[in-house]
Amino acid sequence: MPRVADHDARHGQITDAVQRLIVRYGLTSVTVARTAAEAGMSVGLVQHYFTAKEEMLLATFTRVNGRFTARVDELVNRGEAEGRTIAEMLRQALTELIPLDDARRAEFLVRLAFADQAAHNARLAGVQRETLVGIRSRVAQAIKNGTVCGEVAQGIDAADQALRIVAFAEGLALHTHIDRDGTPKPAILAALDDYLGRVFTGTCRRAQLG
Known part of the structure; x- marks a missing residue:
């Protein structure tokens, strides 16, 4: 041990x-x-x-992604315990992708650096693709859970909306990185709320019963 x-x-x-x-x-x-x-x-x-150096880089990229996943899991567990809506928990999770503090800024720089390198490295590209698919899958599952709960209308294509939501969050992350002063945190949270509000249009039946 x-x-x-x-x-x-x-x-x-x-x-x-x-x-x-x-x-x-x-x-x-x-x-x-x-x-x-x-x-x-x-x-x-x-x-x-x-x-080999490549093994070291792959391990670093995997570790950064693992920290992100662990934080999201912690946020979801805490949110469920506190009775938060799925939309609220999803917003919190998505902000972990955005460089709003030094820790998230460092992780974003790593992801950005690897995105460039992955264009010429099949193994890094594979890890990058797996990470993106994992994030979109989590968002899609949140939408499906919202459909069951009542926060999301029936008939919504979870995979399609997950793609759009993750792309929107990553766009906000890039804008924050490029123009930190011009992309304040309140504006980012408001933008996420507005975008998620187009999908999470209802109220969870648990909240209605409460």
Whole structure:
């Protein structure tokens, strides 16, 4: 057990170092030597855990996506416990994609850097596609749940609306990244509320009974 924990901790230490390098200098700055220096370990130790730079990059991208997924799961669990509507929980989840603070800004820069690299790397493109499909699937499931609950009208195409909603949120994320001062958080939340309000037009039957 301690060996597994140590292995995971080293992986995290290395991938966190890669993320910091990407945020500060860009993806092209990442080398095994620089990552080792940033992580405070030897080149040999980094190479023990990652035999190639590509493996290190893939692990970093996967870790960033994993953190996003974990936060969304936590938000949903908390929202359900507090009796929030599906639309409210979905809005909270989507804001995790938008660079509204330093942590989310760092993750967005990593995703942006990998999006460029994925255009020329099939393995990274595969991870990127899998991540996008996963996000759209979660949004589609929220819409389906809304249909059952009464927040969404019958006959709505969940997959089609999920594609539009995720694309809209990612557009907001890009605008926030490019023009932070001109894209304040209240405006972003209002835009998300307006867009989600076109799909989540009803009231959950649980709320009506309450």
